[in-house]
Amino acid sequence: MVASRQPAVGQGSQARYERPADLDTVLRRLAEGGWTPLAGGTDFYPARVGRPVRESLLDLSALGALHGIRESDDAGAAGWRIGALSTWSGLARAPLDPALAALQQAAREVGGIQIQNQGTIGGNLCNASPAADGVPPLLALDAQVELASVRGVRRLPLDGFVLGNRRTAIAADELLTAVIVPRRSPRAVSRFVKLGHRRYLVISIAMVAVAADFDQAERVSHCAVAVGACSAAAVRLPAVEHAVLGAPRADLPGILDRLDDASAFAPLAPIDDVRGTAAYRRDAAIELIRRVFAELADERAGAAR
Structure with a gap:
């Protein structure tokens, strides 16, 4: 851009x-x-679109020092x-x-x-x-x-x-x-998933990112769960993160079922708009977390087979 x-x-x-x-x-x-x-x-x-640019612009494209990843x-x-x-x-x-x-x-x-x-x-x-x-x-x-x-x-x-x-x-x-x-440690993993009305060129209804790490026994040693498009700014879910600490990787898919939704997802503040209702966004975010947890558990199960 x-x-x-x-x-x-x-x-x-x-x-x-x-x-x-x-x-x-x-x-x-x-x-x-x-x-x-x-x-x-x-x-x-x-x-x-359709009107002149009236701001004084500093075009940054010549700044080579701000390009690149290392x-x-x-x-x-x-x-x-x-x-x-x-x-x-x-x-x-x-x-x-x-x-x-x-x-x-x-x-x-x-x-x-x-x-x-x-x-x-x-x-x-x-x-x-x-x-x-x-x-x-x-x-x-x-x-x-x-x-x-x-x-x-x-x-x-x-x-x-x-x-x-x-x-x-x-x-x-x-x-x-x-x-x-x-x-991150060599055992760390992360995943991102979003929900929209189509596959690409879409503004998210809800999106979730999970970053996790595991010890030698395949228990969760670190977990971060972030949700976007469900509040004024993306937020972490500390109660969910705390609940999975120490859990066996294989148990990740069922952890959300043991949480009190009202407290675990209290940081979320979705709104009603043309893309979905607040209730739908909240439910979608929870389901996306569940799917990511299931994917992370299944990856380990597949590696063991």
């Missing part, structure tokens, strides 16, 4: 366009105020470092650890091929849609975001960055430069 040409601006508009070649220039412009960073524009431009041993940010301008198709093809499978599954579900080729992970997070496909897997994987400004660099956990529907903790002079996903 990287803009490659100067957008048309309205006659008499004070809008400006700049395509800086380095991050320092971008940060200085943001410190001046009045500039809007533009990555791929797959949300930005459709929202302005392993990092940087202090406080060890793990996979994903540049904010990394595209979904790039993520889907990257040789990531199997533990990050949920993120790559989500990458293949974002829009269609054209959107995946243009859309960036940084734009998806900054847009902060309740139905953003990238948020649940990154939330389950304990991801952090890196924010840069002329004042310095800071990192926030993802749940401290996405605050609600179209709301984030980014300051006006900051730019999201990277997403950091911590290293």
Whole structure:
């Protein structure tokens, strides 16, 4: 979703366009105020169809440092470092650890091929849609975001960055430069699944990401469950996560049946809209969790056969 040409601006508009070649220039412009960073524009431009662009735009496409995916041993940010301008198709093809499978599954579900080729992970997070496909897997994987400004660099956990529907903790002079996903153990796994009215090019009714780890006895040593499109921002389900700790992997499919729904799924706050009722979204999310748990249990059973 990287803009490659100067957008048309309205006659008499004070809008400006700049395509800086380095991050320092971008940060200085943001410190001046009045500039809007533009990555791929797959949300930005459709929202302005039929009318001129009046914002002053900083086209980020020339910032090579914000592209690419690599392993990092940087202090406080060890793990996979994903540049904010990394595209979904790039993520889907990257040789990531199997533990990050949920993120790559989500990458293949974002829009269609054209959107995946243009859309960036940084734009998806900054847009902060309740139905953003990238948020649940990154939330389950304990991801952090890196924010840069002329004042310095800071990192926030993802749940401290996405605050609600179209709301984030980014300051006006900051730019999201990277997403950091911590290293997982060799036994760690993750999965992502979404429900929509069709297979592709669809806004989610509900989506679920699960990241889990197992000890040598195949008991759950860590579990993170994140649900998207069922509240103003994707949320984790601590009661569900706690309930599966120590459970044999084979017992995962039946664990939800032993929970009190009212408390276990209290963080969910779905709404009624054209895609589904609140009750349907909630039931769908629970069923998706159940299916992921069953898949994880079945994988181990299949390996043992």
